[in-house]
Amino acid sequence: MKNWSWLIPVFLLVPPLTSCCPSGCRCGSGIVDCTNLDLSSKSLPSSFQPSTRKILLNNNKLENIPNGLFDRLPELREVHLQQNPWQCDCNILYLRSWLQAQQKRELYRDVTCFTPEQFKSRVIMYLTEDELMTTCQYWYCNLAMVSQLCLFIFIAVQGILLIFVILSLRRFQRIAREARRTAKELQQNSESYAYDNIPLYNYDRTT
Numbered sequence: 001m002k003n004w005s006w007l008i009p010v011f012l013l014v015p016p017l018t019s020c021c022p023s024g025c026r027c028g029s030g031i032v033d034c035t036n037l038d039l040s041s042k043s044l045p046s047s048f049q050p051s052t053r054k055i056l057l058n059n060n061k062l063e064n065i066p067n068g069l070f071d072r073l074p075e076l077r078e079v080h081l082q083q084n085p086w087q088c089d090c091n092i093l094y095l096r097s098w099l100q101a102q103q104k105r106e107l108y109r110d111v112t113c114f115t116p117e118q119f120k121s122r123v124i125m126y127l128t129e130d131e132l133m134t135t136c137q138y139w140y141c142n143l144a145m146v147s148q149l150c151l152f153i154f155i156a157v158q159g160i161l162l163i164f165v166i167l168s169l170r171r172f173q174r175i176a177r178e179a180r181r182t183a184k185e186l187q188q189n190s191e192s193y194a195y196d197n198i199p200l201y202n203y204d205r206t207t
Contacts, residue, residue, distance in 0.1 A: 020049050024037050025037070030053035031052075032052055032054070033056045034056060034057055035059050035080070037060060039062060044057075044066065044069075046066070046069075050073060052076055053075050053077050053078070054077060055078075055080070056079075058083050058084065059082075061084065062084040063084075063087040064092050067094045068094070069094075070098055085114040086115075087113075087115045087116075088113035088114075088116065088124060088135070090132065090133070090136040092132065096125055112124065
């Protein structure tokens with residue numbers, strides 16, 4: 001019988017067959033290269049290996065970075081974000097905060113806004129929170145308007161239902177009163193008819 005115990009150290013040296021590299025990206029030595037993949041903010045990988053040290057995301061179609069994407073990578077030291085159509089609105093706040101927390105800020109001075117027009121070519125990490133919040137006002141106003149409209153429709157529907165219930169109750173009460181009155185009249189007529197048909201007898205009390 002052959003002894004296969006010598007294969008155990010070999011298996012330990014072979015890397016697992018399953019790859020944790022995001023689809024379409026190239027990975028190796030803690031580097032994840034996802035350049036030139038036409039990635040959007042929705043198609044961006046939702047997670048990376050915790051051991052990732054460097055991510056290349058340049059030359060894609062990214063408008064923002066999902067909140068917390070880089071926070072779960074303790075070994076991350078560098079992210080290439082150039083040449084993406086960054087949309088500097090409320091959704092860029094996370095990326096701005098992450099950029100401001102980096103030690104090597106010189107790597108991100110060419111990460112600039114593409115839209116809206118008032119921020120075009122502005123360096124994202126130098127934008128103030130107040131500036132970005134001004135782009136959210138229209139969105140908040142629209143949301144508030146929609147909420148008020150929905151509330152108005154809800155109240156109107158409730159009012160219509162309440163009126164319908166009140167009218168139905170009044171109609172039911174009217175029908176009930178008419179039914180009682182009709183029943184009373186029928187009872188009175190029946191008693192009157194019975195009284196009129198009682199035979200009268202003459203009693204001779206003389207003995």
